[in-house]
Amino acid sequence: xxxxxxxxxxxxxxxxxxxxxxxxxxxxxxxxxxxxxxxxxxxxxxxxxxxxxxxxxxxxxxxxxxxxxxxxxxxxxxxxxxxxxxxxxxxxxxxxxxxxxxxxxxxxxxxxxxxxxxxxxxxxxxxxxxxxxxxxxxxxxxxxxxxxxxxxxxxxxxxxxxxxxxxxxxxxxxxxxxxxxxxxxxxxxxxxxxxxxxxxxxxxxxxxxxxxxxxxxxxxxxxxxxxxxxxxxxxxxxxxxxxxxxxxxxxxxxxxxxxxxxxxxxxxxxxxxxxxxxxxxxxxxxxxxxxxxxxxxxxxxxxxxxxxxxxxxxxxxxxxxxxxxxxxxxxxxxxxxxxxxxxxxxxxxxxxxxxxxxxxxxxxxxxxxxxxxxxxxxxxxxxxxxxxxxxxxxxxxxxxxxxxxxxxxxxxxxxxxxxxxxxxxxxxxxxxxxxxxxxxxxxxxxxxxxxxxxxxxxxxxxxxxxxxxxxxxxxxxxxxxxxxxxxxxxxxxxxxxxxxxxxxxxxxxxxxxxxxxxxxxxxxxxxxxxxxxxxx
Numbered sequence: 086x087x088x089x090x091x092x093x094x095x096x097x098x099x100x101x102x103x104x105x106x107x108x109x110x111x112x113x114x115x116x117x118x119x120x121x122x123x124x125x126x127x128x129x130x131x132x133x134x135x136x137x138x139x140x141x142x143x144x145x146x147x148x149x150x151x152x153x154x155x156x157x158x159x160x161x162x163x164x165x166x167x168x169x170x171x172x173x174x175x176x177x178x179x180x181x182x183x184x185x186x187x188x189x190x191x192x193x194x195x196x197x198x199x200x201x202x203x204x205x206x207x208x209x210x211x212x213x214x215x216x217x218x219x220x221x222x223x224x225x226x227x228x229x230x231x232x233x234x235x236x237x238x239x240x241x242x243x244x245x246x247x248x249x250x251x252x253x254x255x256x257x258x259x260x261x262x263x264x265x266x267x268x269x270x271x272x273x274x275x276x277x278x279x280x281x282x283x284x285x286x287x288x289x290x291x292x293x294x295x296x297x298x299x300x301x302x303x304x305x306x307x308x309x310x311x312x313x314x315x316x317x318x319x320x321x322x323x324x325x326x327x328x329x330x331x332x333x334x335x336x337x338x339x340x341x342x343x344x345x346x347x348x349x350x351x352x353x354x355x356x357x358x359x360x361x362x363x364x365x366x367x368x369x370x371x372x373x374x375x376x377x378x379x380x381x382x383x384x385x386x387x388x389x390x391x392x393x394x395x396x397x398x399x400x401x402x403x404x405x406x407x408x409x410x411x412x413x414x415x416x417x418x419x420x421x422x423x424x425x426x427x428x429x430x431x432x433x434x435x436x437x438x439x440x441x442x443x444x445x446x447x448x449x450x451x452x453x454x455x456x457x458x459x460x461x462x463x464x465x466x467x468x469x470x471x472x473x474x475x476x477x478x479x480x481x482x483x484x485x486x487x488x489x490x491x492x493x494x495x496x497x498x499x500x501x502x503x504x505x506x507x508x509x510x511x512x513x514x515x516x517x518x519x520x521x522x523x524x525x526x527x528x529x530x531x532x533x534x535x536x537x538x539x540x541x542x543x544x545x546x547x548x549x550x551x552x553x554x555x556x557x558x559x560x561x562x563x564x565x566x567x568x569x570x571x572x573x574x575x576x577x578x579x580x581x582x583x584x585x586x587x588x589x590x591x592x593x594x595x596x597x598x599x600x601x602x603x604x605x606x607x608x609x610x611x612x613x614x615x616x617x618x619x620x621x
Contacts (some may be wrong), residue, residue, distance in 0.1 A: 089385050097222045109188045112482045113121035118145040118177055120155065121187060121266075127152055128159035129172040136329050140172050146329045150269040154240055158190050176314050179428035182360050188357075192233050194240035201246030205253070205453060213456045216507050220452035220465070221499065225492035226450070226473045233488070234479050238442070239269050242449050245425075249450065251371045252421045258305055259287035260373045261378060265306045268311035272330050273443065276401065276432030280424045283409050333394045335438050341587050343439040344475045344594030350389065352592050356385035356504045364592040365472060367607040402434040404602075408609045420609075426451045441479065444598075455479075455504065463503045463551040467560070470497050471597035474563055478587050487572075505549035557599055566593055585587035 114434035122143045126135055127455045135145055135152055145152060162169045165186050168174055202221050227239050244267040251260035261281065268275045290299040317326050342348040358368045368387050385391050408427050429447035433439055448469050455462045473493050480489050552560070578585070 089512035091390065093211065094199060094218050097218050098199055101222050104219070104228065105192050107193075108488070110186060111233045112480065112485050113179075113184070113233070113235040113236060115143070117179065117184075117187060120235070121175065121178065121183065123147075123152070124195070125161065125170045125172045125175050125461040126163055127156035128163060128170040132316050133322055135315070136322060136325045136513050138337055141176055144329060144437075146332065147331065148269045148272050149317065149326075150266065151271060154270070162186060169289060173519065173550075177373070187235070188232070190547075191235070191237060195216075195231075195239055195243070197243030198239040199243070200368050201250065205250035209456075212507065212510070216456050217453060217501065217505065221449060222453055223496060224445075224449060224452070224469075224473075225489070225496045226445050228447060228492050229473070229476050229480060229489055234442075236442065237612045238445050240268065242268065242445065246453075247423050247449065249453070250423060251283070253418050255418060257285055257576050258302055261285055261302055262305050262309060265309035269309060273432075274446065276436070276446075277406055277425050277428040278414065279402065279409055280428045283412045284416050284421060287413055287433060288418065308533070321327065333437065337392050337397070337437060339434065339438060339440050341441060341478050342591040343433065343441040343443065344471075344591045344598050345434045345436070345439055346595070347392070347397075347435075347439075348588075348591045348595040348600070351386070352588070354386040354389040354413070357389070361388065371496075382394065394437045397437040401431050404431040404435055404606075411609055422450055423605075423608055426454070427609050430602050436601060441475055444475065448472045457509065459508055459549060459551065462508070462609070463553075463556070464601065464608070466497070466500055466504065466551055467556050467606075468598070468601040469500075470560055470563075471594050471601065471613070475590065475594040475598075477567075477592060501551070504551055508549045522614040562593065566590065 118141075121143050123145055126138050126140075126145055130138055138144065159170045166180070166182050168178055169183050169186070171178075198221070202218065206217050208283060210216070227242075230236050231238050244263055248263035249255075250258045251263060264277075264281050265273075268278070285302060286299075289302060292298075314323065317323050338347055338351065342351065351575070361368050386595070389562075390501065404429055408424055412424060426447050429443075429450070433447060434441050436443075448465075451465050451468060455465045470493070477489055566589060570590060574586050
């Protein structure tokens with residue numbers, strides 16, 4: 086079975102890789118120079134100076150494991166073109182050779198994503214595997230962010246999938262190990278730390294051997310963190326490392342507001358300031374303080390109370406609290422993915438200086454749940470569409486416009502057809518006209534035998550309804566929003582109010598993703614399913 090399953094994944098990966106190769110000449114953001122410069126830093130300087138270097142404005146601000154990853158890439162880069170990893174001569178160096186090399190490293194690093202995806206799906210039925218493979222491998226968000234804009238999210242998300250797959254199989258220490266590794270690559274993934282901590286404490290550190298389990302788990306995590314940060318502790322650089330990892334001076338929002346709660350908060354503040362000024366009130370502060378489109382240009386609000394990093398951290402934890410209570414009471418491994426998805430959604434909606442690219446942290450894991458129920462599939466289709474559309478402003482050049490639109494429309498079209506077909510085929514009785522969740526089998530039953538009986542689905546003669554009327558109407562609203570942003574605004578305002586289209590996209594998508602957050606909160610409290618038994 087495994088050979089056949091792997092072949093399904095491999096042909097999808099082959100198609101995806103061909104698309105990525107075609108995207109090599111496309112636009113790349115400043116992140117391209119960021120990662121090239123990080124290779125130069127790690128290649129040219131001793132370890133103790135990595136987090137002190139200020140040769141460029143693109144200072145190293147990822148955890149040590151990612152710095153070592155850049156050091157590994159620099160070994161090969163120095164053989165391809167030595168100037169690429171020269172700390173001074175290499176600044177803003179972007180020849181065709183450099184572009185091809187760096188694009189190739191992202192494509193190669195995606196092998197970790199495919200490994201994690203295969204490991205997560207390896208016990209599922211072939212039909213379910215193909216569905217999940219397609220949802221992740223052909224993600225337009227990964228194409229846009231990693232292979233056009235330029236980042237390494239696929240590689241990092243692959244480590245997350247490895248961790249989740251281990252937790253679902255009951256391999257708690259291994260799951261904790263991979264999560265610790267992930268956080269030491271990119272600290273923003275630590276948002277799910279409370280979920281991991283409570284779950285592992287309640288699910289693994291229990292019974293008569295709870296103390297030894299706790300020590301085993303703790304020593305594993307401490308070892309990983311020690312390997313990552315130990316050299317910098319030795320050189321007395323931990324203060325500098327932490328300063329780089331948590332640059333709170335960048336402001337509440339990024340240049341393009343991520344579509345979260347703070348985009349709505351900023352908009353309300355802006356509207357109130359305009360209204361009060363019209364009424365003759367003296368409102369302090371610059372008129373465009375929150376709409377200038379500059380990083381760090383969000384130092385204060387005109388009317389509403391100012392927000393600090395501590396407030397955002399508290400809101401993230403408060404939003405996560407109901408989920409943590411649920412985990413404490415019923416730590417079921419079959420629900421781990423749902424909880425992690427919710428944790429990253431909380432971090433996105435309420436976090437400090439959130440980048441719109443962070444939507445990948447919850448959308449990609451959410452795709453692993455789409456075969457569980459029609460509701461989960463509908464939530465994914467809605468959330469992924471809004472999240473991936475919100476990434477459009479990242480690719481602002483005209484030649485990439487048909488690419489990003491085609492990627493999203495094709496993905497939504499295919500998933501919108503494939504998902505109803507998948508659930509329709511699960512029906513054991515073609516005359517059934519109801520959708521009822523059946524009783525979960527005994528834990529000794531394999532996932533293969535459960536797949537056709539977990540759900541009694543709508544008759545194949547009827548269309549499975551994934552999105553209700555309200556969600557369909559909301560998604561239809563993306564079309565006039567895009568028409569205004571691309572055509573009407575330039576015609577009406579010329580070069581004035583350049584940030585307004587970004588603001589409208591952010592605010593409109595914020596409403597949809599805030600709704601998605603509420604749905605994820607609700608999903609965490611649905612009737613729990615018994616833990617899934619996996620053959621080891």
